[in-house]
Amino acid sequence: MCCFLLFVLTACSNEGQANVGKASFEHDGNTIRIGILLSTTGSTAVVERSMLNAAYLAFDEINKAGGIDGKRIEYIQEDYCSDPTIAAAKIQDLIVNENVVATVGCCTSASRKATLPVLKKYNSLLVYPTFTEGEETDPNVIYTGAMPNQQAVEYIPWLMKKCGKKVFLIGNDYVFPVICNKQAKRIIEMNNGTVLGEKYVSIGYSDFTDILETIKKVRPDFIYCDLVGDSVISFYKEYKRLGLDPEKCPIAAIATDEMSVQGMGADCAEGHYASMNYFSTLDTPASQEFVKKYEEHSQDGSVITSSAEATYDSCYLLAKAIEKVQNPYDTNSLIKAFSGLEFDAPQGKIKVDETNHCTWLYSRFAIAHNGKFQIVYQSKNAIKPEPWPTILYPDGSHN
Incomplete structure (x- = not known):
C-alpha cells in the first residue's frame, strides 16, 4: 500500500484552525x-x-x-x-x-x-x-x-558517588523542573548530600551569567539541571564561556539531549552527563x-x-x-x-x-564526548514505572 500523508500546518493563535490540506469527515471507513x-x-x-x-x-x-x-x-x-x-x-x-x-x-x-x-x-x-x-x-x-524512578532515583546517587555530595539545582520555572527538584532534594538528603543552591528561570531564559557566577562561588560538586528547550543551550554556552570545568563540576541533566548538543556545539557539551531511556549511540x-x-x-x-x-x-x-x-x-x-x-x-x-x-522502560546514563553521548550505565532490563516512586513515597501518602 502506498504511503498516505495528510500534513496540516497551522498558525499560532488560539482561534486558528487547520485549513490547508483538510480531508472531509465523510470518510469511507478506510x-x-x-x-x-x-x-x-x-x-x-x-x-x-x-x-x-x-x-x-x-x-x-x-x-x-x-x-x-x-x-x-x-x-x-x-x-x-x-x-x-x-x-x-x-x-x-x-x-x-x-x-x-x-x-x-x-x-x-x-x-x-x-x-x-x-x-x-x-x-x-x-x-x-x-x-x-x-x-x-x-x-x-x-x-x-x-517516570522519576526510571530516570532520577538511581541517577542522583550514582552522581554523588562519582562527583561528590554538594549539589546545585537549576531548572525552568514550571511544574516539571520544580517537582523534579523537590524529588532530587529528598534523594540528596537521603544520601547525606547537601544542596548549595536552587534557581528557577522562565522558559526561554538565556542570560545565565549571574547564576553561573554564583555557582562558581559556592563550588558544588555537580549541577543538577532540568532546564529545557533553548535555555539548555544558553546555559551550557555560558558555562563554557565563563571557564567552568566539567571535570570539577559537571552539569548532570535530565532534559539535555542530542538536539540540545547539536544546538550548543560539541565543545560546550563535552564532559557533561545526561540520564535518558535511550541514546542514539546505543x-x-x-x-x-x-x-x-x-x-x-x-x-x-x-x-x-x-x-x-x-x-x-x-x-x-x-x-x-x-x-x-x-x-x-x-x-x-x-x-x-x-x-x-x-x-x-x-x-x-x-x-x-x-x-x-x-x-x-530502560534506564541509561551517558557522558558527552565529541558531540555524542557515550553510555556509561544501563539497566539490565526494562524498569517498572512508578509515577510516585516508592523510595520517595513509601507509605503511599500521595493518595
Missing part, C-alpha cells in the same frame, strides 16, 4: 485520523523537531506495511508554539474539528497538564512521549516517557536500524533523541491498541487496549504497565 501535537515554533521547538520527525517515520512505516487492519492513517499535525495555553486550544481543534481518534504529543508537562481538562471534557486520549516528573496518572493519558541492531531509518526518512539534519524514540514507540503502541478494538472512537475501550501492550522498541522491549498508564 482511514483512521490521528493527531500529532508538537511545536515547530517557540522555545521547545529545538527538541520537538526530532519528535515530529519520529512520528512521521512511524506512521509512514505503518501505512507502507498496510496500515491498521488495512486502513490508512491520516495524521494531522498542530503546532502549539511551545505555549501550554495554545496546546489546550490545539488539542480541542484536533478532537472537535479534525475528528481524531487520539493524539500523540506534547513535549512539556505544562503543555500536557493544559490539555487535561479538554481531554476529560471530550473523553479523548493523549499518548504523551516525554519524560515526566510523575506524581500524576490521568485516565485520558498514556505515558510512554520516563550499540544494538534495533537501535542502529532505527537511526538509519530516521536519517533516511528525515533528511533535515536533525538528530534522534530519547523523546523522539519514545514518540516513535508511542505511534506503534497506539496502532497496536487501535488494532485490538472494534471502534477506535470508543476511547474507554481504546485506553483499556493499552494494558500490557508490548513493543520491540529501539531501546529494547517495552511494555505498558497493567496497573497504571505508564510504560516499562
Whole structure:
C-alpha cells in the first residue's frame, strides 16, 4: 500500500484552525485520523523537531506495511508554539474539528497538564512521549516517557558517588523542573548530600551569567539541571564561556539531549552527563536500524533523541491498541487496549504497565564526548514505572 500523508500546518493563535490540506469527515471507513501535537515554533521547538520527525517515520512505516487492519492513517499535525495555553486550544481543534481518534504529543508537562481538562471534557486520549516528573496518572493519558524512578532515583546517587555530595539545582520555572527538584532534594538528603543552591528561570531564559557566577562561588560538586528547550543551550554556552570545568563540576541533566548538543556545539557539551531511556549511540541492531531509518526518512539534519524514540514507540503502541478494538472512537475501550501492550522498541522491549498508564522502560546514563553521548550505565532490563516512586513515597501518602 502506498504511503498516505495528510500534513496540516497551522498558525499560532488560539482561534486558528487547520485549513490547508483538510480531508472531509465523510470518510469511507478506510482511514483512521490521528493527531500529532508538537511545536515547530517557540522555545521547545529545538527538541520537538526530532519528535515530529519520529512520528512521521512511524506512521509512514505503518501505512507502507498496510496500515491498521488495512486502513490508512491520516495524521494531522498542530503546532502549539511551545505555549501550554495554545496546546489546550490545539488539542480541542484536533478532537472537535479534525475528528481524531487520539493524539500523540506534547513535549512539556505544562503543555500536557493544559490539555487535561479538554481531554476529560471530550473523553479523548493523549499518548504523551516525554519524560515526566510523575506524581500524576490521568485516565485520558498514556505515558510512554520516563517516570522519576526510571530516570532520577538511581541517577542522583550514582552522581554523588562519582562527583561528590554538594549539589546545585537549576531548572525552568514550571511544574516539571520544580517537582523534579523537590524529588532530587529528598534523594540528596537521603544520601547525606547537601544542596548549595536552587534557581528557577522562565522558559526561554538565556542570560545565565549571574547564576553561573554564583555557582562558581559556592563550588558544588555537580549541577543538577532540568532546564529545557533553548535555555539548555544558553546555559551550557555560558558555562563554557565563563571557564567552568566539567571535570570539577559537571552539569548532570535530565532534559539535555542530542538536539540540545547539536544546538550548543560539541565543545560546550563535552564532559557533561545526561540520564535518558535511550541514546542514539546505543550499540544494538534495533537501535542502529532505527537511526538509519530516521536519517533516511528525515533528511533535515536533525538528530534522534530519547523523546523522539519514545514518540516513535508511542505511534506503534497506539496502532497496536487501535488494532485490538472494534471502534477506535470508543476511547474507554481504546485506553483499556493499552494494558500490557508490548513493543520491540529501539531501546529494547517495552511494555505498558497493567496497573497504571505508564510504560516499562530502560534506564541509561551517558557522558558527552565529541558531540555524542557515550553510555556509561544501563539497566539490565526494562524498569517498572512508578509515577510516585516508592523510595520517595513509601507509605503511599500521595493518595
